[in-house]
Amino acid sequence: MSQIKAIIADDEKELRTYLKAQLADVWNDLIICGEAKNGPEALNLVDTYQPDIAFLDIRMPGFSGMEVAEKVADRCRIVFVTAHDQYAIKAFENEAVDYILKPVTRDRLKITVTRLKEQIEVSSVPPSDLPAIIERLMAELKANQKTDYLQWIRVSSRDGIRLIPTDEISYFKASDKYTLVVTGDGESLIKKPIKELYRELNPDVFWQIHRGTLVNVNFIDKVSRSLSGRLVLKLKSPPETLTVSRTYKHLFKQM
Template identity: 50%
Template sequence: MPTAILADDERLMRDQLRMRLGQVWPELEIIGEAKNGDEAIALVDELRPDFTFLDIRMPGKTGMEAAAAIGGRSHVVFVTAYDAYAVEAFERGAVDYVLKPPEQERLQITVQRLKERLAKPAGDVNASVTAMLSQLAEKIAAPKPKFLQWIQASIGQDLRMIPVEEILFFRSDEKYTCVQTDKFEALIRKPVRDLAEELDPALFWQIHRATLVNVTAIEGVTRDIRGRHLVMVKGRPEKLEVSRSFLHLFKQM
């Protein structure tokens, strides 16, 4: 069976890529995961995978630096979110790549290319491709956001990668947290208290111990007959209760 390792500093992205690869290439065995380029190099040395999926931008050694160190010991597949200019560069460089978040249709094309490469030696990353990647690195050199950018959530039997800016609010009960967008509702197991630490506080306000709301989705604040303050959400019938300890957020409104 063909084997691979996944290297990305975001666990959710590793999980998503693992799931999508399992759907389009069930024979591929994922034998290891790394959080940075140094770990990826060590895993290649230890496990000798056929393929190494490398996020371009990771702490420590980047995906490009890791690819240079891995050389011909494994077929390298770059993972990138920068499709605006990365796709053209990758196509010109004849490099295998996966876009974030991985979509099944595009991933099938990559998998077909990888299957064709199995019979060939991995080879080194050549000078022209290295130069191309260096130019790409300069374009994406801005500091990586430290806050969550995606939420992996369940919708029935499916998993969905949801950009955080599309989420209107999070609301927890005893077991699950509801993720509400303007088009659908999904569920995750992560409690609001953990989400509050991982999301950008300028974008999401915690208004209750069980509720986070997207600031851009707030239509206004009202009071009910019991004197409770309620947040009105754009395009939604729900009104989200504001705890007293969070009322200071709305003094300027």
């Protein structure tokens, strides 16, 4: 059996050094051919040295450990290293992916090393289903993460670009070429049209109630029917009322 090579990727220098020392202790003929301090560097190392094993920290600048794994899983075995990632650890257990927790303990590392040695003895190439496993992991973790809905609205103000979290926006209203952004403590104008906002905002939170109005449902205080039969929304803040156009009346049917 030829010499087995590995790389270590972690953004914190001390942690790389520590893992390297621990590995030297429990697996002294393992060659650490490179250390990376971010995602892109880790990818480079794999390309340059073709290691058998990659120890990847999950949270790294550039690409995360998971993203690196996705790209190299067909070429080397992966061991994830993490301080604490609840969802990830659960997912690893389901998929039987190897991982170690920081601070790395000698005993735990020994188990991983024994497992790796056994696997490499059986076959020098990583299992062919590894890329598929990593892909499933990525999908599972993405489902647990925040979705890609718009979270911030950029608004120009007196002294620069202000960022308003969408959670704090009461409603958007089309006004000429602009869109009015209304929060509990003020109004601003942005250029993004209602149509575009509607596509990018979380549809469970922002409802279209009029051709030119999107309302944050968390800001609705009361829904009532006016004398003319229109639905009227009373807002918590600012204390205003909005009228629902007939086209969107059905949204409030169950209420």
